[in-house]
Amino acid sequence: MSGYDYDLFVIGAGSGGVRASRIAAGHGARVAVAEEFRVGGTCVIRGCVPKKLLVYGAHFAEDLNDAAMFGWDVPVKRFDWNVLRDNVLAEVTRLEGLYGQTLANNKVETILERATIAGPNLVRLASGRTVSAGKILIATGARPFLPEVEGIEHAITSNEVFLLETLPKRIVIVGGGYIANEFAGIFHQFGSHVTLVNRSDTILRGYDQAMRDRLLQISIAKGIDFKFNASFRSIEETEDGTLHMTMQGCDDLAGDAVLFAVGRKPNIDNLGLEQAGVDVGERGEIKVDKANRTSVPSIFAIGDVTDRIQLTPVAIREGHAFADAQFGNGAAEIDYGCVPHAVFSHPPIASVGLTESDARNRFGTIKTYTSDFRAMKNVLAGRNERSLYKLVVDEATDRVVGIHMIGPDAPEILQAAAIAVKAGLKKADFDATVALHPTMAEELVLMR
């Protein structure tokens, strides 16, 4: 037994922190985790989970419309935001309880207060108590970044969007990334008029160009307005509650809500990093080595606060590997290759491996195969929305090095296909696989 109060003190009970805590405790470590807000972190409380539930809710708009062509007479089509919001928030609270239970079941002490670093082995709690730990893990995540714009206090972020009192009739969404495109789809389906504003002339930088173009084309056809190369001068609230936005690069805008989704910043403010000697990078990220160790040997960091890949499953892997390496006999490093990712837009995009342009830069000669089709369900429904799948193949080895998809259920389909890319399978292996008919996924093995 060490002379410390705990073997491990984790700051932040999000996905990564919870995983690290329970795995370390499973290895016999005495573990405490501090959380200043709610157990579960961004993903569970105000990120992936409630967002996905809103995406499901939003889908009903199309499904109810399409139902008529499938013989269903659905007379009532009124959407009640308050019902969905409250049900989603209740589900979040249920999950929060389950996360807390998991920690307790694994004998992790949960301390519901803010914790900061007071030294290489010392943590100060908001209540004034100081505790010692053999190792400290920082898993404080990230938060939405808000640029300096006059009247920015009238804007909301993804933190507040789940709590809106009423559904905005007109919403302006700022940014062209994950959150902006996901909420553009959600609010559009709920019946809001959506204007998406981005500083550049592109959306979803980093995704395959063809998928981005297709999402943009479908979104415009649905009625979402896009303003590119535009930025904000000021936001003012008028007497009737309307927000007036003075713009540069496009006409001024009016809306009932403005949602900023222009990236996220690591949560490092007033954590005591400087005094403890923990090095921080230019983007505010905590610098760590491959074993998640910071510049102070007893202090580690995982997840979004390290700004490597800002995805929940990555933070979970990092937390698990950290705990296995420090308290068990496991490997400290994780494999960041071929991490699949998805944008839950309408329709969703899913991707794994290299984009066509990245592959071309890496390998020189590549081959691409595409399937541009209308899903069977869309055809009968009279929905003129086409899906696009693309395989990127290294010509020299025949290996499939990237798969990119936009269309219904693309993320569900891609998860299985990502195994093939990760395993280094060849195009010939895809060709040799018999199609599962009739599905959308069969397109993956039918591209010639």
Ligand code: NDP
């Ligand atoms: P993203 O990093 O995805 O996109 C940021 C957008 O904001 C870009 O379009 C960028 O423009 C623009 N932007 C960046 N800085 C500024 C600025 N100073 N002023 C104006 N515009 C700016 O950010 P999100 O907030 O959408 O999401 C944050 C992260 O959360 C994602 O990167 C992702 O890792 C994670 N996430 C993942 C989800 C998923 O897996 N489905 C869902 C939601 C979030 P441009 O590129 O044109 O320069």
